[in-house]
Amino acid sequence: MKDQIQIKRERSLEEDNQSYFWIKSEGEKKLATENLVPGNQVYKEKLIIKKGVEYRLWDAFRSKLAAAIMNDLEYFPFENKSKVLYLGASTGTTVSHISDIVGPSGIIFGVEHASRVARDFLDRVASYRSNIIPILQDARKPKEYFSVFGKVDIVYVDIAQPDQTQIALDNCEMYLKKGGYFFLVIKTRSIDVTKSPRRIIEEETEKLKANFDILQSIDLYPYDKDHAMVIAKYKN
C-alpha cells in the first residue's frame, strides 16, 4: 500500500488517502476514484484523465459515502481487495465507486430488492464490473442470498426501512467478520417522523452498542437532508 501512495503522489494528485483522491477541476478540489473500467460512466459523472490514469468524479450530492467523506469521515476501511456486503445497492452510484476502490481483487455483494432500480444497477454497474455480485433479494432474508461466501470486511447499509437497524444487525451477524466495519445510513424520516433527527440517531446507535464500538456519527447535511451516517466496529 505504501508503494501505491508513493506512486500516486508522483502523479501530483492531492490525495490524503490511498483509496480516493482530490482532483482539481475548474478551480475546485473535487473527490474522485480511479476508474476500474476506463471510459465507462455510471451516472454521467465527469471523467478526468491525469498522467494517463482515468478518474471519475465522486458527487457528494449523489452518494452518501462521498457526503460522509466531505463531512470529515475519520475511518475509511474500503481499500484494495476489501470484501463488502452492500445492502440497498439502488442504481449503484455508490457501489460503483467502492468497486473502483476495492479493485479487481476485491468483491462487493450488492443486495437490492426493488426490481426497477435493480435493473439500472445491472445495466449500468454490475454488468461492467467484475468485482460486483448482484443479489436481487430482500435484505430482511439474509439466509436467502445466493453466491455470498465467507465473511466480509465491511457491511454498508442504506435501506429506507423503519426497522433498518435490526435488518442491518441480522446481516452483520451472519456475514460480518469480527473486527469488521459497519456503515449505517440512517434515514431519520423513514424511522419515525415525529422524533427529532438527533434523538433518532441516538436511539438507533443505542441498539448497536451491545455488539459494536461506535466510531463516528456524521450528519450528511447539506449533501443530504434528514440523513446521517453511523460508523461502527464489530466487537471481537
Add this chain to the structure above:
Amino acid sequence: MKDQIQIKRERSLEEDNQSYFWIKSEGEKKLATENLVPGNQVYKEKLIIKKGVEYRLWDAFRSKLAAAIMNDLEYFPFENKSKVLYLGASTGTTVSHISDIVGPSGIIFGVEHASRVARDFLDRVASYRSNIIPILQDARKPKEYFSVFGKVDIVYVDIAQPDQTQIALDNCEMYLKKGGYFFLVIKTRSIDVTKSPRRIIEEETEKLKANFDILQSIDLYPYDKDHAMVIAKYKN
C-alpha cells in the same frame, strides 16, 4: 344606509359592516360581497344565495383588500356611491368586489397599463359592470387618463413599481378629494430587496406624512407574502 343594514340583519347574515358580509359556508365564516351582476363569476369564486340575494365569496388569498380586512382593517370607506380611482386593476379581482360595494351609483376608474392583463380585466370584469370605467394607461402619466372627471373619494394603488409611492402621490394630487382616503399596497420586494420589509414600510410611509395622516399599516401575511397595506387620509 341604516335601513339597508337593518334589512340585511333580517336576512340573518353576520355582517359587521354595511359593505361586505360574513357568510357561513361549509362551517366556516367567509367574506363576501353582494353580487352586482347576479350569476356572473369573475375568478371562479363561489356564489351563494341567501334569502334571494346572491353573494360572491371574497378570497383573501386572491385579493389584497380582502386580506387587509381579514387582518383587522379598521377603516373601510368603500360604500354605496363611492367614487374610486384604482391604479393597477390587473385582471380585476379586487375591482370587481369594490364594484359590488359601490353599487350602480358608484364609479370606479380602473387604470391598468399591461395589455395582457387588461384584456382579462375587460373580458371578465369591465364589460359586465356598469360602474367601471377601464383606462388602459400608464399610471405614471395621470394627465393622459381619459374619461376621469372630478375628484374621487378613494385612491387605491396596487402597482409593483420601485417608485410606486411617488406615482401614487402624483395621482392623489390630481384626483383625490381633500379628506379622501388612500390605500397603498406596498410590495416590499419590488422597491428594494436589500432592506427589511418593516424598514421599507416605514420609509414609504414617511414620504406620505407631508400630505396625509397615516391611519393604519397592515401586514398581509399569510394571505400575501412580502406585502403590506397602508391606509391614509388626505389632509384638508
Add this chain to the structure above:
Amino acid sequence: MYSVILTELGISIFNEGKLEKAFPFSNPVKEYLLVKNKESKLNELINYLASIQRGVSVSDESLLVILKKYSIDCYLMESSELDNIQATKPQIIVDSGFASNLQDTLGKLREFALGLSSSKVTEVSESPDLHIIQAINSLDEIDKIANGLSSRLREWYGLHFPELDNIIDSINGYAQIVLAGKRESLTKQVFEDAGFPESKVEMLSLISSKSRGGDISDVNLAIVQSIAKQILDFHELRKKLEEHVETAMQEIAPNLSAILGSAVGARILGRAGSLKRLASLPASTIQVLGAEKALFRSLKTGSQPPKHGLLFQHAMVHAAPRWQRGKIARAVAAKAVIAARVDVYGEGLNQTLLEKLNIRVNEIGKKYENPTEKD
C-alpha cells in the same frame, strides 16, 4: 457420513470431507431455480443416492424436499455445518470440478448472479400490473401535457380571439374551434360541429363578430392549428389509454376496480408499486397514498394529518361533505386492501365487498349528517 451440497453451479456429494461425486449444472440459473422451486427431477443424483443406501445430510431445504419425494433417507445439515459450507463455498466448487480455480469460481458465481438477477427482472417486467401502472402514468402525463399545450394555444390564439378563453372551458372544444381558422371562418356550423349547445353557438357568433382580438398572419395561424391538431390527437390517445386501463384492471384486479374504479385503482396500484405490495399495506397507508408530503409535514409540525391522498379522487369521497370525507376515505381504504388481497389470489369478483362499502358509507352519511363544532 455423506453430505449432499447444493451450489450455484451444481450438486456435489462429499463423504468425510472428500468429494464422492459431482453433478454439474449445464444451465446453472435454470437448474438452480428448478431445485429452489422443488421442480427438479435430478434422476442421476437420485439414482446415485439410492445406490448408497445410507442416510445423507443435505445443505438445502428445497433439495431435501425433492429427495424425500423420491424416498431418499435424508436430513437437513446442522447449522454449524451450513456455516462451514457458506465459508468455504469457492473451495467446494473447485473441489467439485465446477470451476478450475478460485478466480474462475468467482467469475462463474458472478455470471450466475447476473443471470439469476436478470431472470428475476425479466419475470417482474412481464407482470400485467406493471403495465397497468405504465398505462395510468402515461394517461396522467397526457392530461398534464394537454393542459400545458392548451394554455399555450389559448395564449396564442387569444391574441386573435381573446374572448374565447373565458367562454370555452373544454380543451377539445377550444382546439376544434382553432382548427377552423380565423374568426371570419367561425360560422355557426363550426360551433355546432364542435358540439356546443345552441345558446352557446349564438353567443359565440355574436362575440366572434365584435372581438377585440388582433389579426393573425397565415403563418402564425398554421402553426397554432398544428398545436390544436396535436391536442386532438392526444385526446384520441387518452381515450385509448383509458379503455385499456379499464379492461386490464377488470382482468387482473376486478375487486379493486369495483371498490375504487379502474382509474383510481390503477393510480393506487402505481403508488404501491404492485398488486402484491398493495395487498400487504395497512389500510391507513392506502388512505393517504399520494399525500405523503402532507403526512410528513403534519408529523413534523404537528399540523392536521391528511385525511385522504389519491382517494380524494374517489367519487364517494369527493362527493361527500368535507367533514365526512376522512371517514369515508378510511372505509374505502379498508375495503380496497381486502379487494387487493382477493385479487392477488385471483378469486374473481366478490360482490359483497362493494355492497358492504355502500352500507358503511350510508351509515357515515347518516351518523355525521352535520359537522361537529370541531369540523
Add this chain to the structure above:
Amino acid sequence: MYSVILTELGISIFNEGKLEKAFPFSNPVKEYLLVKNKESKLNELINYLASIQRGVSVSDESLLVILKKYSIDCYLMESSELDNIQATKPQIIVDSGFASNLQDTLGKLREFALGLSSSKVTEVSESPDLHIIQAINSLDEIDKIANGLSSRLREWYGLHFPELDNIIDSINGYAQIVLAGKRESLTKQVFEDAGFPESKVEMLSLISSKSRGGDISDVNLAIVQSIAKQILDFHELRKKLEEHVETAMQEIAPNLSAILGSAVGARILGRAGSLKRLASLPASTIQVLGAEKALFRSLKTGSQPPKHGLLFQHAMVHAAPRWQRGKIARAVAAKAVIAARVDVYGEGLNQTLLEKLNIRVNEIGKKYENPTEKD
C-alpha cells in the same frame, strides 16, 4: 372669450361659459384618437373658428396643434381652467348635447372607455413580437412535453427492452426504434434507418438479442407505439416552430438575432414582454433575465448575485470557462440592448455591433485567461 373643449364625445365651443357650438363625434373612439394623433381634418370646426376671427383658448395640446396647422389664432388654456373642465366634464357633455343627462353621460363615457381600451388591446395583439413570444414559449413547452413523454415511453418500453434506455440518448432515435415493434422485429435495418452509426447498430443488435426485458403484449405495444408516434409528430412541429422563430426574428429584430441568436433572442424578448420594453431595460437587468429567483435570494441572503440568466444559453457564455462567463454575459447584454434599440427603429442589420462584441469577448478571453484566487 371663446374656449374650445375636447371631450370624448365631441368638441364644443363655449363663449363666456355658454355653449356656442357643438361638434359631436359620430364614432367617438375613432375620431377622438384621430385628434390625439393629430391626424384629424375637423373642417367644420376650423371653418367655424375661422369665422369668429378671434383668439380662442383650447383644452388639449393635440387639438391645439391641429388648429394652428390651419392658422387658427389659439392658445392652451390655463391649468386652473383645465382643472375646472376636468371637474365638470359630465355637465359640459350634457350642455353640449352629447348626452341627455348625467346618467347617460356616464354610460357613454364608459362605452367610450371600453371601446378605446379594446382598440388598444387589438392593436397590441397584432404586434409581431408578441407572436414570436408565443412561438418561443410554445417551442419551450414542446421540449418539456417531449421530455416528459419520452420518460414515460422509456419506462414502459423499458419493461420489454430495458437496456435500450442507457444506449440511446436521443428522444427521436428511441421513439423510432419503438415504432418498429418488439425486440424480435428490431433488425439491423431498423437501427440503420433510425440513423445510428454502424458501431452502435452492431451493439444494439447484440444487446437486443440477449435483453433481460420481459415480453410485451400486443395491446400494450400498440399503445406504446402511439406514444412514440406522438413524440415524432412533436419533433416535426418543433422544427416548424424553430424555423418560424428564426424567420420572424430576422424580420423584426435582425440585430438582436445577430447578437443573441434567434432562439435566445426570442426568449429574452419573452421575458421583457416586448421589443420596445426590452430596448428600455438596463443591460444589467438583461444580463440576469430568467434568473430572478436567484437574484432575489442573493439580495435577501447576501449570497453571490447570479452572473447570467437566460444568457447562459448563449453560445459565447456557456462555451467560456466558468470564471469568464459573468463578464461575457455582461458584454453580450450591453450589446443586446443596443441591438434592441436599433431594431425598434427598424434600421436594418448593423454589422459592427456583432464585430464589436466579438472583439470584446476576445479581450475578456485573453485578459482573464486564468481564474483568479477569488474565482
